[in-house]
Amino acid sequence: MSTDTQQPLWEVFIRSKRGLAHNHVGSLHAADAEMALRNARDVYTRRMEGVSIWVVPSSLITASSPDEKDSFFDPAADKAYRHPTFYSIPKEVQQL
Amino acid sequence: MTLVVADAAAVYTLRVADDCLVLSHRLAQWSSLAPTLEDDIALTNIALDLLGQARAMYARTAELDGTGRSEDDYVFLRDEREFVNCLLVEQENGDFAMTIVRQLLCSTFHLAQWQALERSTDEQVAAIAAKAVKESTYHRDHATDWTMRLGDGTDESHQRMETALATLCPYTTELFETDDVNRDVVARRIAPDPAILGLEWEAYIDKVLSAATLQRPEGTWTPTGGRRGLHTEPFGYMVAEMQHLHRSHPGQTW
Numbered sequence: 605m606s607t608d609t610q611q612p613l614w615e616v617f618i619r620s621k622r623g624l625a626h627n628h629v630g631s632l633h634a635a636d637a638e639m640a641l642r643n644a645r646d647v648y649t650r651r652m653e654g655v656s657i658w659v660v661p662s663s664l665i666t667a668s669s670p671d672e673k674d675s676f677f678d679p680a681a682d683k684a685y686r687h688p689t690f691y692s693i694p695k696e697v698q699q700l
Numbered sequence: 701m702t703l704v705v706a707d708a709a710a711v712y713t714l715r716v717a718d719d720c721l722v723l724s725h726r727l728a729q730w731s732s733l734a735p736t737l738e739d740d741i742a743l744t745n746i747a748l749d750l751l752g753q754a755r756a757m758y759a760r761t762a763e764l765d766g767t768g769r770s771e772d773d774y775v776f777l778r779d780e781r782e783f784v785n786c787l788l789v790e791q792e793n794g795d796f797a798m799t800i801v802r803q804l805l806c807s808t809f810h811l812a813q814w815q816a817l818e819r820s821t822d823e824q825v826a827a828i829a830a831k832a833v834k835e836s837t838y839h840r841d842h843a844t845d846w847t848m849r850l851g852d853g854t855d856e857s858h859q860r861m862e863t864a865l866a867t868l869c870p871y872t873t874e875l876f877e878t879d880d881v882n883r884d885v886v887a888r889r890i891a892p893d894p895a896i897l898g899l900e901w902e903a904y905i906d907k908v909l910s911a912a913t914l915q916r917p918e919g920t921w922t923p924t925g926g927r928r929g930l931h932t933e934p935f936g937y938m939v940a941e942m943q944h945l946h947r948s949h950p951g952q953t954w
Contacts, residue, residue, distance in 0.1 A: 611736075632738055635849070642845065643738040646745050 613662040614640040616647075618654035624699060626658050634659075708884035709822065710764035711784065712891050714774075715881075715927060716813070717757035718785035721775060722935075723806055724750035725942055726793055735796050742842060743799070749835040756828040763824075776946035780939050781929040788871040790926070790935040797850055797860035801868050803843035804908065809875050811836040812900045816892030825890065844908050851912025858913065865909075866917050873922035875901070881927075 611633040617626035629648050634640035640659040649657070668676055680686070727747035734740035758771045789806060793799050814836050817829035850857040876898035878886075885891040909915055925931070945952065 633736060634738065638845070639849075642842065643742070646742040647738055650741070650745060 611635045611639075614644075614659045615662050615665060616640075616644045617658040617660070618644075618648055619656040620654055622655060626656065629653070631662060707764050708881045709888070709890050710761050710766075711881045712885045713757050713761040713764060713825065715784045715786075717754045717761055717774065718783050719789050719806075719810075720750045720754035720757065722783070722785045722938070723789040723802075724748070724754060725938060726789065726791075726802075727799075729793055730799065739796075746803070746839050746842065749832075749839065753828070753832045753835070756831075757825075760822075760824050760828065772946065776943045780931055780936050783931065783935075783939070784927050784929060786871070786874050787923055787926040787932055788868065788875065790931060790938060791868060791871065792934045794864065794867070795860055797857065798864040798867065800843055800846040800850060801861060801864035803839065804847050805868060805872055805905065807836055807839035807843050808901050808904050809872075809897065811840050812897045812904075813892065816897065819889075820891065821889045847908055847914070848912045851909070851914040861912070861914055865914060866919075869917050870919050870921045870923055872901075874924040874926060877924060877927070879927065 612635070613631055614634055614637075615631050616629050618629050619626045632640065632643050632647055634643050637659060641657060644657045644659055648654070724747045727743050727750070730740065730743045731747075732740065734743055754775075755771050758769075758774045761774070762769045788802065791798075791802060793802075811833065814829045814832040818826055818833060820826040820829065847861070851861045852858070876894040878894050882891070882894055886893050906916060923932070
């Protein structure tokens with residue numbers, strides 16, 4: 605019988621610079637939150653990718669089901685009026 | 701190649717450079733072999749930091765000793781007896797506990813040394829130290845964290861940490877020895893007094909080990925000689941591996 609000897613899985617989110625949101629960059633294994641942060645630093649910020657890291661236990665994430673794809677997402681497909689395409693965006697606003 | 705020495709400062713910077721290089725090479729030997737992917741990357745990150753520190757100190761050494769040698773000359777074209785690193789950094793990786801104990805003992809020494817070197821009267825050394833302090837702070841944190849986990853972990857991890865401490869602690873006496881080179885660079889305030897570094901080092905190591913339910917073994921065997929080029933047996937094999945490509949294909953690049 606084989607058992608999973610890997611440590612718990614964590615999802616890693618990195619903010620690449622001030623003012624931007626944290627983005628999901630990947631996952632890793634770690635025994636606890638402190639080790640997860642340290643590992644995230646080593647694995648995901650080696651090339652100056654970030655100024656801030658969040659780690660979240662993967663088990664705490666509730667995901668939408670692929671089975672619900674049609675009812676979840678298709679209804680938005682024909683509602684173009686929800687896109688703010690009728691406004692002109694000032695040049696100074698960059699990260700919208 | 702014979703060692704040309706113009707100045708005790710050049711011998712001192714060469715010692716620092718060799719310590720960083722040899723520890724870097726040992727850590728690089730973990731590449732693809734560490735217990736987890738995450739620590740494989742962590743150990744090689746640390747190895748790369750140390751290699752950068754070594755390169756900067758070799759460059760400074762070349763100016764101080766007046767030979768104008770390149771970093772490659774120091775690394776690949778000196779024989780074992782010309783390396784002046786301490787014996788601790790050249791000890792084999794062993795198991796993960798052995799590597800972590802070596803990291804704790806070395807990075808605590810390195811951090812104290814770089815912090816003191818930030819105030820060096822040699823401005824270039826001080827500038828190198830300012831960058832290295834941040835790196836060594838992380839190296840010490842990494843080793844401290846693992847020391848806590850393994851020391852205060854399972855019976856087996858605790859036992860392996862005790863074995864590693866018993867094996868490696870004897871080599872730490874050499875870190876704080878004083879000779880004519882030290883006396884010269886301390887007097888010129890280029891480098892810190894090893895005895896003072898030793899006190900700082902002991903205080904930190906004992907605090908961490910105590911928190912990790914471990915202790916520093918008392919022993920009377922205090923091997924030394926690295927600063928005079930007298931190394932332990934595993935070092936010759938390491939140097940051979942490190943240099944063979946460059947010596948077989950001089951000037952090879954990729």
